[in-house]
Amino acid sequence: MLSRMSAVMKTAPGEAGVGLGETDVPEPQAGFARIRVIATGVCGTDLHIARDEYGYEAPVVMGHEILGEVDAIGDAADEHWVSQRVATETYFSTCGRCAPCRDGRINLCPNRRSIGSFENGGFAPYVCVPVANLHAVPSADKGQDAGIGAVLAEPLACVAHCLCDPSVISPGDDVLVVGPGAMGQLSAQVARAQGGVVTLAGLPKDAERLRVARELGFSTTTEAPDAESFDVVLEASGSAPGAALAFSAVRRAGRYVQVGIFGRDVPLPFDAVLYKEITVTSGFASTPASWRRAMTLIEGGLVALDPLVTERVRIAEWQRAFENIREGRGIKTVIVPD
Structure with missing residues (x-):
């Protein structure tokens, strides 16, 4: 496996600070899983990050609406996740000590670090996230692109x-x-x-x-x-x-x-x-409860997600994906690994 990978990164202020870069392929530590990315949705928040209208810490790989497959884990106790098709919650870490955290409202933690803004996200072939963030999604039966609408699990949450x-x-x-x-x-x-x-x-x-x-x-x-x-x-x-x-x-x-x-x-x-x-x-972002709601809606067939994915672009063509957001073209453009 290669040790370096191409990624869409925010490295400096303004939209000019977003571009194609190279970073290490991550290795999962205990409690974390590495996801081989199938697709990552481009969100309006990504454009806000590009314009410095939403918090971030550069340099960082962007993208937080991730659909992928677990290919490595950091702890043998999590072995059952390997090869599962998953979507992921966006929180990389929260402080666990503030009033919102203690109330179970981790989405409101002022020290929250999320993927795609403060920790490396999914506009890349691989990403590492806490195992606790994983949600299994229905397996594709026609190759990795079948059911690509599950990339919308995070915005649905x-x-x-x-x-x-x-x-x-x-x-x-x-x-x-x-x-x-x-x-x-x-x-x-x-x-x-x-x-x-x-x-x-x-x-x-x-x-x-x-x-x-x-x-x-x-x-x-x-x-x-x-x-x-x-x-x-x-x-x-x-x-x-x-x-x-x-x-x-x-x-x-x-x-x-x-x-x-x-x-x-x-x-x-x-x-x-x-x-x-x-x-x-x-409602700001998502919570574990809202993820349970979202996955129940998907599993029950109460939402149709595949029709909302209107274009797929490669990482190297990321600018087209961002332009779709700016111009209001399509509904959901996703970036797929090269």
């Missing part, structure tokens, strides 16, 4: 954290999802699984994304909805106009859930919270 713990949607609720990207598509599917009647909203340029949503059985629109016409709105665009539309569309005493990340301060019509007595909630 983030959506589950926003929507399921506790549940924000009741059966029969009219639900508007703003933004038809990956997080919006996943939010729509989880909302439907909770009994919501879901409409997915986008812009005219989102025609292809909205087509996929319709094929998955959702109503879609490119028009601004009537004011106060939805019980629950899920803002997944990460844009100020999307948030403004959502605050307008939610009914009095309704619920607004922030799923997308803005990456910067934005103006919001927040008086609507007062005038309409809106309940505003969100």
